[in-house]
Amino acid sequence: MVDTGTKAFDVIICGAGPAGSTCALALADSGLRVAVLEKSSFPRDKTCGDAVAAYVPKVLATIDSALVRSLEDFTEKVNVNTCRLVAPNQKAFDLHFSQTGFISRRMDWDNFLFEKAVAKSNTTFFLNHTISDVTITSDGVTVMAGNTEFKGKMVIGCDGAHSVLNRKVTGTRPDPAHHCGAVRAYYSNVSGIPDNTFEIHLVKDLLPGYFWIFPVKNNLANVGLGVLSSVVSKRRMDLRASLQRVVEEIPYVSDRFKNAERIGKIEGFGLPLGSRKVPMSGDRFMLCGDAASLIDPLSGEGIGQAIVSGRYAGWHAKKCFEENNFSASHMKQYDAQVYQKFWSRHRKNHIIQRLMNSEWLLNGVFNAALKSSMIRNVVSKSFT
Template sequence: MPDGAAPAYPTEEADVIVVGAGPAGATTAAYLARYGLSVTMLEKSTFPRDKVCGDGLTPRATRALTRLGIDLSDETQWHRNIGLRSWGVHPYPFEFKWPELTDFPPFGVARARKDFDEVLARFAVAQGAALIEGAAAESPILNDRTGRIEGVVTKDGRRFRAPYVVAADGVSSRLAVAMGITKREDRPMGVAYRTYYRTPKGDDDHLESYLTLWDGEPGKSNQMPGYGWMFPLGGGIANVGLGVLNTGKSVQQTDLRGLLKNWAASAPEAWGYRDAEEIGKIQGAALPMAFNRTPHYGRGLLLVGDSGGMVSPFNGEGIAYAMEAAEAAASAVAEAISRGVGTGSAERAMQAYPAVMKESLGGYYRLGVTFSKLIGDPRIMHLCVKYGLPRKTLMNFVMKLLAHLTDSHDGDATDRIINALSKAVPSV
């Protein structure tokens, strides 16, 4: 081989290539493997690897994990939470217990992403998927005649071919961009920063949200369009962070790392949010919301998770929706392959995936877009926090809406109102 020449690799083939082994990719791969399909999962990093996240999972994500088959019984690994405690301008919080529902369990779990992602990836392997670490997908392999994706080429020159490719490669989604699927500017974007602390709150049984973020002295500066959080992981460790809507220049010019530091320093000393108790460093990431990249299927490429902008504009939750999308995507691919790749019937089967996503989340996300515009005005945000938190009935409704926890059929009046609103508004 000449000096400097790239090594020649044989082309590897599968029924499906999944790019990315985070929650979206690993869940898709696991379901595909269960259908008996050959699946190759490409992960650019090597495990264990970290991701910026709050690490706290609501009952919606818990249901997705249970449906996948993840064992959540070891509470030393999966720290359980039974509700959300919200703090505002008052000296007391509002406590919202996860509701008793038919469709969702009454508890959430938490686990650091450094462990969580590997658990899902190894689970997919156990189902029959192949995992190749250190394989960064660089570009799509396209059919010259149809423009359809037929595989990917990795940064080191390896080629992987399949009739269907799943882009689970995150907010920037190199594959989606290469296929001409760009982000929509009319959808909200969020930004999150987080770190870890040793704290007595790390063993709490509630997630916590702090609804008043100030860019200076509390009560005497600008209130930010977002919230802080504390998500207990057990073992005296908590994920502490903040998320804000990227609503304009004032937010874009704010030092969010400094904002997190200042906010943590203003918390009661007994909580332990101090430099001496900090573990690791502050890291940030973008949150692509409300289907900000579509179509979710086209020319052999499926977008799942952050690549398809599946983060909720209500609360910044993404893992639950990524896993729900993964299940729907795998079902559509399995049906299409059974009908015969390349046939019109197979392509009609593939359209079930974007249709399911639109039907299940389109109206809800449309409501979320309106919600994000409202709280983007700090005056409205301040009024909501000041006058909403003391009103239990109103707050129970709001919390159910934000957490997206309703029964689809036999719910109470609150469930019926939220479900009706989600169906009444046009889908995003």
């Protein structure tokens, strides 16, 4: 059936990825009428390394403790508490963490969050609804998806790296110095993957980016690489070819892929990095996750940032309705909360990212880290 006409809600959330589903969950007890517009249907995939930071369950617990119990029962994940870092000179050390993160295919993980959000009675999900336009006036917001017009008091952009809302209402454009290109593929039978361990290989030609091997369920591995977009352009890199080259030609890696089989295609996508501050809100709107350029400039993690910012946006939206204030100046409280949480880490990791251009410096750090637990701890805090 073709869905046409006008629909009225209080809050319209664009996108049902980690940011959008978490935002809906944070609004579940608000009594507000929430619409989530999503271009796909679930379960759906998203090109990613699939690594979920160890702090995420704690964030979900602040919304609803039942979410953490459900997460414990969620079996589509591999727990990880160790990161194996490999230097350009192939020296390696393991960083052990007190908290456990996990690797879960986005097909499963995003579906987990989506199912929790869809169960909330105040929220209506409109799947297969691609947003084409957003208009914000002094009275409210209008979001167009197909032939349907969604009206609300405010709109929250959780629609990812190519956010329609961001494009429409902020002047932010991708900047290759603050953007990363990345590709990944799934492989079966990669040998030598240690238990509960994800691997980061600082391969010389990819610096300041890296190659990764992350274990997923059923003897699969998520294998990929990410490189700063300015470097990709300068070196005219073809990232899919680079991935194949690392897997097939770098001896200490290719040995482990002798019996491996690639499952599906090599997929690519962009990462808007949080190494610069961008406008995240204004009159009647907030942006979350990738739409707000919140990805860690060193590790490439953005799922945790999407979940944290989605939660803050949901909580701040409640406040907007309580105080009947949807002004840009009131929304600034949201930006302040998000940057309070992430900016110092992102700024520090941006500095480290720039230092990682130097192969000899990295090799030196690794040589020192092999001798000093203090240096290993410093490195560990940057990557997790």
